[in-house]
Amino acid sequence: MINLNFYNTSLTSLLVSLAFISGCGVTSRIEPYKQSQVVVGDGEGVVVLARKHHASHEAEQRIVDCISEGLSNGDEGLNVHNSGAFEDKLYPWFEPSMAPITPTDLSQLLEKENVREEVISTGVRFLIWLDGSTDRIASGGGISCAAGVSGAGCLGLGWWEDDSRYDATVWDINDASSAGTIHADVNGRSVMPALVIPIPLIARPQAAACRGLTQQLKEFLTSPNYGNGPNLSSQ
């Protein structure tokens, strides 16, 4: 009788798990907007910097590193300056409280001769400001585990949903203007069904946001006519 009950419960859990698993995955929305036809030229570089002036959030260093690495990789890899080295060379002008918020602020900053010379020496033509974060927006379910003389096991289902929202704003240093913005909103639902052993099926929206933004930024910086409306996809 006990075995039959356990069998029924397990079967129900399995069915619920399968229903959740079929609903899990990553949904992404990328909206590009380019307001000029500028492209990166020979010998010109880019730098990816995190916006850090918000009290509540800031773009994580790992996505800054991920995008920087992605932009520099491949056959058509760009010349990407290390973000930390750039902030150090131009210290204190790119610290959270001092960093230019608008292209007008950048224009005023570049009026300082020593700052302009230092920027020129880095070879950086485009600043890519990354603003946003990855946050857990929902979670639920539960898993119970027990151990006895004959063995141990878990039963249940846990799930959580993460949302990665980032804006990559590209500034052209040559004329201290904004060249455009790419908005990425990637939602990922992860599930962990447990039928004796918990099996985590983890969606990684931040990694998907990194891949999407990197691909779009490469096109943005190399194609003059880039940016025609939103790009929707789900995996």
Add this chain to the structure above:
Amino acid sequence: MHEMANKSNLKSIRYLMGMVTIALTACSTSIWVEADFPQPLVDRLPVRMGLILDDELLDYVHYEELPRQAAYTIQIGEANELMLGQLFQSMFLNVEEFYEFPNIQPEMEDIDGILWPVLDRFEFDVPVGQRDEFVEVWMQYLIRLYDPDGQLVTEWTVSGYGKAELLNREQALNRATVVAMREVGATISTKFSDQPDVQDWLQDRQISTVLSVGGIPQ
């Protein structure tokens, strides 16, 4: 040479004291704040300064027991020396360091003013809940400017805030402290000469410099 040996001995003693403190507090979390602070990209002010980095600043240790967490011992002395020494060296024509307020001798008459920075407050928060993602640090320094004769010109309060993602507690606390110190350095290097009392003092220095070479200010 003798002074250099004394300075080296003092550094060794400070290092040993720090190590002993860490050893005594082995059950708690101990952090020795480490970083390379960049030189600020600012124009040098045309004055020659004395800089007092006293024992209180160089041996600064913050100890705090957080509720429901471990006790934290944070050594900030060496980071203070690195950050402030390099910062002021980049801001002025010349900087001479002292361990206490100097008795101005005739051969030291080329000092226009003396700076005495004090780390007044250090506060931090390490989150416990899963939803809190950042370690936060808030620091407040007092920057005192004196005339060479010991008269206080102004006392300027400078604060800095830093946060860092909570991946590893020690590393995050170190990173947040460094971010806060960099913020303090950014404010000092860009806003020092904008302080009204400092502006008046700088104007007096320039007038006396012009007079000393025989000119009359317009």
